[in-house]
Amino acid sequence: MKIEIEYCVPCGYLPRATEAQTRLLEEFGNGIEGVTLKTGRKGVFTFRADGEEIYAKPAEFDIDAIVGSVRSLLPESAGVQPQGRDLLMGKRH
Secondary structure, three states: OEEEEEEEOOOOOHHHHHHHHHHHHHHHHHHOOEEEEEEEOOOOEEEEEOOEEEEEOOOOOOHHHHHHHHHHHOOOOOOOOHHHHHHHOOOOO
16 A cells, blocks of 8 residues: 655645654554655645545644544555564664
């Protein structure tokens, strides 16, 4: 699954977009192909999973709901297990 985050550059959504990108990569690891950022304008802040819109502004931004939407679209075995998350975060070697 490919996830795309399109964000408004003039609106200053880059920090929120990169935080969401990091969260999705930490949560799903190799269970997804990647999370790409796409620049946009006119207030856009949209998340798509394989082209399907899963969040769009002006809806209230809730990263936990977005993660849940992605999880529901993936096979049950996808995602990072707790021990794998520690390795991704550099907590264990």
